[in-house]
Amino acid sequence: MRNLKRALAVLFVLILAAAVLFFVLENQQAVSLMLFGWSAPALPVAVPVMAALVVGLAIGPLLGAYGVQRSKRKIRASARQAVPASN
Known part of the structure; x- marks a missing residue:
């Protein structure tokens, strides 16, 4: 199966080239x-x-990673607010 995936990847790269x-x-x-x-x-x-x-191929993933990091920060911030403080 691994060899088939490699062959398909090589074929795709050759067709793209x-x-x-x-x-x-x-x-x-x-x-x-x-x-x-x-x-x-x-x-x-x-x-x-x-x-x-x-x-475009360089900027696209960078913007995607920025969006993911921003979403993670929002989720963490909302999770911190939702946890009640124990005294």
Whole structure:
């Protein structure tokens, strides 16, 4: 069973890599992005798109972890308030 999971994971990674390679090869048109008057050098379309994907993949889990930690703090705070003080 472990070997099947590894084989499926390797197959998934290979298919994903092939899709990324195909995307990069198909999007070679040069574009220049502008933001607040600053103009980036002309790059193939695939470069800014892949950069946005990588940034999103990095930021998403960080925001998710922040939300989980915030929820845990709220739960702990409400649990402390619910426990009566024993004298």
